[in-house]
Amino acid sequence: MAMAGGIDVVNRMKDGLAPPALVLLGGVADIDAIRLSPQRDAIEVGAGARHDAVANSDVLLAWLPDLARCWERIANIRIRMQGTVAGNLLALMSGYEGAVLLSALGASMVYSTRDSRGDMIAVRKFGEAADSFFERGGLVEKLRVPLPMAGTTRRLLYDRSLRPILTVALRIDCAGGAVVSACAVIGGCHRWPFACDLPVAGVALSELHAQADGTARSAVRQMPEPTVPWFGVANYRETVASVLLSRLIREVAA
Structure with a gap:
């Protein structure tokens, strides 16, 4: 089982989850990077970006300030400093808020599986595809949040x-x-x-x-x-x- 922030993984282990191995993703290069896409048409948020980093990102404050302001209200300070964007989505918890905000913005998850690289799915559609995603060994790389058209x-x-x-x-x-x-x-x-x-x-x-x-x-x-x-x-x-x-x-x- 892959783990970045680990909040939900550890909580579920307390309830009996027993993965045979944990793979810490903290050493993956740029897994927490937040940057403008090469085409300058979207913001790319690394799967391992912490909530606090999203709320205080200079890139988001410049290009999508409302997202940063909404995100800073998520959770308490302990979770904001530890929890990650991808973890918030993959937990499939009805009360979690990342999927609400990212669905509204038309964001997509970029991920890889055992058999493919760089697949993409809209966040708003992930709920119905989640079971297949986990069965295929999906691993989220980043979130792609599209920017509004020029003049909009x-x-x-x-x-x-x-x-x-x-x-x-x-x-x-x-x-x-x-x-x-x-x-x-x-x-x-x-x-x-x-x-x-x-x-x-x-x-x-x-x-x-x-x-x-x-x-x-x-x-x-x-x-x-x-x-x-x-x-x-x-x-x-x-x-x-x-x-x-x-x-x-x-x-x-x-």
């Missing part, structure tokens, strides 16, 4: 006030006072976050505020029935998710 402004907003039962992220790209594309992601309700592209392309920002409630309700209605147990009021998470998403849309519009 990207906003990423995040509400984690009800974590771990519910988190909501919103990414909106705008140009010329109108929406180019938008994506909402809801975490905490399933093993992997639910992502939904919002049908607001071409809508003027000045009109987005008035459409916020309807857009949010329509997006949440597409979410599959939650699979993570909830012992509160029925449909509470779905109702609140719509409210939180509407607030985020209104914040962008303002």
